[in-house]
Amino acid sequence: DIVMTQTPLSSPVTLGQPASISCRSSQSLVDSDGNTYLSWLQQRPGQPPRLLIYKVSNRFSGVPDRFSGSGTGTDFTLRISRVEAEDVGVYYCMQATQFPRTFGGGTKVEIK
Amino acid sequence: EVQLLESGGGLVQPGGSLRLSCAASGFTFSDYAMTWVRQAPGQGLEWVSVIRGVNDDTYYADSVKGRFTISRDNSRNTLSLQMNSLRAEDTAIYYCAKGSGGYHPFDYWGQGTLVTVSS
16 A cells, blocks of 8 residues: 655644645555646545645645645645635645555644 | 535444445536545544446455445435444544546545444
């Protein structure tokens, strides 16, 4: 199974400041079709997960442009350019290149 | 508008069975794989199972293989998860999600249904 490792575990951020979350996979996420199936999900308190980013850097419909994803191969990053109060929650990376799908352990974004 | 509505959760004794359902609307159900993901209390997300849209291929996490069965009824736009031989560690919120996560990412999720396995 592909292991997804996220850092940091927790990220206290001042409103309006940037935040960055790293995700590393135990093997390359480049699929045989040439795509890299790495997604980022946000889970606000008491809510189901919500898709933010798919295929490394594609923002899902309705996701604010302050969210961006980047990376290649085994190293990926989610960036929030200016954190807003509604961004509080836990963020997960997830690989869908192989079965079983696997998630990172989550990064909690909170306001300082 | 895409909607996914899970049902069937509840309290069950260890060794018991439960059947979860997910009613889908707002998209052509048969065109998409559907997935179950669970989240134990205070824990992260765990992928459980997927069923493809067309040929009904299925995949399972090792933790549930042989005990859980995923199925779908494309005529009723319904996804199901039959859970047998339940264990305490199966206690979780179970979410259904549209897609397989790859070519079709998990773009929509249900609100989840809570399964509690306890005596």
